[in-house]
Amino acid sequence: MAKMAQPYSQIDTRDNIIVAIQDLPKSTIVNIAGKDFPLEEAIKQKHKFALYDFQIGDEIIMYGVLVGEAIQPIKRGAAITTKNIKHASAEFNSEQSKYKWTAPDISKYTERTFKGYHRADGSVGTRNYWLVIPLVFCENRNIDVVQDALMEALGYQTNKDYSVDTPKLIEKYKNGASPEELMETSIVHTTEELTKNRLFPNVDGIKFLKHDGGCGGIRQDSETLCRLLAGYITNSNVAGATILSLGCQNAQMDMLQNAIAEKDKNFQKPVYYLEQQQIGNERKFIETAVKKTFIGLSQTNKIDRKPAALNKLVLGLECGGSDGFSGISCNSALGYASDLLTALGGSPVLSEFPELNGVEQELINRCNEKEDAEKFANIMNRYSQRAKDVGSGFENNPSPGNIKDGLITDAMKSAGAAKKGGTSPVTSVLDYTEKVKTPGLNLLCTPGNDVESTTGLAGSGCNMIVFTTGLGTPTGNPVAPVLKMSSNTALFERMNDIIDINAGTVITGEDTIQSMGEKILDEIILVASGEKEAKAVLQNQNDFIPWKRGISL
Structure with a gap:
């Protein structure tokens, strides 16, 4: 693996926890915003450490949003773990604040087409x-x-x-x-x-x-x-x-x-x-x-x-087997590709509603229509309540693999997962099995379960799916080619037979979010045209699990 661009990163200037880009030994001197301090303990790659001293009840902020609450005093430079913080997410309602979007430059794609079946x-x-x-x-x-x-x-x-x-x-x-x-x-x-x-x-x-x-x-x-x-x-x-x-x-x-x-x-x-x-x-x-x-x-x-215009692409945005780099590299890069497609008149589709917990208000503010804002808020409230009714909740969404690799609360996982949807306005909110009809970013209610979600994306009309992963997954779909993208280069090299795109170059500094986003869109066009095949198709990965609308996180 190439040398990391930096050993740690503050993802958003509002964040009070910092991500370790590589393993950091105890006593490493960290400089954030011009201030130096030593690490209290060794921090594993992908995990987080405190930027300030926290007291019990203090809010934990990452990606600029609430992702947890301190349940023990935490010293600056100490690791953030499941033992010292718990899940917490911001409250939301259907009332919207103004949202303004600046579309990305699409000049290199305006004349591009893909070869498809009309x-x-x-x-x-x-x-x-x-x-x-x-x-x-x-x-x-x-x-x-x-x-x-x-x-x-x-x-x-x-x-x-x-x-x-x-x-x-x-x-x-x-x-x-x-x-x-x-x-x-x-x-x-x-x-x-x-x-x-x-x-x-x-x-x-x-x-x-x-x-x-x-x-x-x-x-x-x-x-x-x-x-x-x-x-x-x-x-x-x-x-x-x-x-x-x-x-x-x-x-x-x-x-x-x-x-x-x-x-x-x-x-x-x-x-x-x-x-x-x-x-x-x-x-x-x-x-x-x-x-x-x-x-x-x-x-x-x-x-x-x-030949067909790129606005005929209906792109499912999926993640699974996520790690502490997913929100930083592959999800953010896919979000930029999503914004490019939106600006071109296409239809990206963000699913997995349990993994939007904590970013509801941001997405509500991005809804073009008040009816969609209300619909999204209602679906999220109903879904959350049904999970609580059976003794669970969104906070139980992170898997053991997620937690081991740095995603220790659902809100932390969700804040990174939502990056797949980019920054464009939300043009439509769909319940499970509703068809994508409106160009622009669509929100589709599916579970966080990988196969149930990809099954739902294709069932709502997606003709391509990009699936990001930090830990690796063999998931595919019977009708929509699934391009899988790794958050880190080590995974791409280890599971190269099933992963198509490596976003680990964002972590190493070889690519920016923007350059990787363009590479993703270029790959989508190649596969959409039949000029290249997704590895999920080559591996005959035809996963199909209908959701019975019971509680599935």
């Missing part, structure tokens, strides 16, 4: 997928049969790194090949070899959205599931779908059809609805599903990529 509703996809979806978990086994019948035969990537061509061996045997000749016959093909010979080259893949819902539970769960699935079917990255229904479940076909109509009144994509109890014979049911899907793929293959 849909009848005016949206543009970054991929061209066909979906096979069970309306109820009872159909998951049949989904597996359809998947086995189609993927390898049509040259699509499977969960294996290779394929064994047993029929070739059988043919050789029938033609009288000797044991020696059989041993010399090549029958193993890599996934790369298979995908080069796809029957439908313009179809980027077939995605199978298995889940455990559709029946049982409460009826609202099935209604929410249908709205989510309708969001996937109407997503610009999807050309059409095959739906497998049992027939008697809570999630009925007309429920899904109505949800699709709500999202797109002039819906024109091909969707094949198959009901097992109506068709009867399982063999005929599977045969029909395979044939219908094959026909749909042949039609989808007629669609080509064409």
Whole structure:
């Protein structure tokens, strides 16, 4: 790793705790705002130390916002830990103060385009997928049969790194090949070899959205599931779908059809609805599903990529496995890319509402419309209360990994996570499964759970997702390419097979927030155009977990 730009940093001039950029030995002399003082103890990289002496009850400020409260006296230069501070966050209400935004310079991007798939509703996809979806978990086994019948035969990537061509061996045997000749016959093909010979080259893949819902539970769960699935079917990255229904479940076909109509009144994509109890014979049911899907793929293959303006990008902003550098490097850089996209007329989408705890008022002040400010405040209050009703709360959001790497309160984690949304005004506030329709920064209610959140982002229309991480994660999505970005170079080098972008160069001083933000947008354009593939796609990471609206932090 290159030499760090500085050994410690005050992120905001209002902060009274300081971040260690590298391991700092005890007695290290620190200079902040022209004042020198020694460290009372060794401070680990990514962790924080006190800028002043704190008494019990004193506020702890980072990123310019309240992130904690002292529960013990803390000496200047001592480490900030879970033993001496507790979670605290600022109060908020729906009343707004004036907000003025200065947009970034977008001159180098005004003429840029990406090559995408143009849909009848005016949206543009970054991929061209066909979906096979069970309306109820009872159909998951049949989904597996359809998947086995189609993927390898049509040259699509499977969960294996290779394929064994047993029929070739059988043919050789029938033609009288000797044991020696059989041993010399090549029958193993890599996934790369298979995908080069796809029957439908313009179809980027077939995605199978298995889940455990559709029946049982409460009826609202099935209604929410249908709205989510309708969001996937109407997503610009999807050309059409095959739906497998049992027939008697809570999630009925007309429920899904109505949800699709709500999202797109002039819906024109091909969707094949198959009901097992109506068709009867399982063999005929599977045969029909395979044939219908094959026909749909042949039609989808007629669609080509064409140039599209960058305002057609709907970018999901996600983080997971965060560390003490996430808010400083990757999240802030992604926030700048988000601002660039907003200025270009695109639609960045900030999710994970439990991880906006403590920055609510800032986001409320940034809402263009009072209705959105009130909606956001109401959703956050309801979410927080429901967590308390089951004996939990937002303060329980940080994971053991977060805490170990310096994020010791939810407000501290949230203040860094919110940086992904940049500084632009909030143009719309959406509840789970609501579709992104307004250009500019959208706030979407999802849990902090990585997969539930990315599932929700794609279900609301995101055609790209950037996922920041400080500890590493293998999360992907079936329909939206997920670009993963590390907060530090050590992680990028250690998990290079699944991480696309290294924002650790911000920590080392090789990049600024602005230069890294531009690199992110450049990478998004390449991947959106199909000129480069996200590693999550190459690794076949197709994570899909619908949120049942229970408490998930």
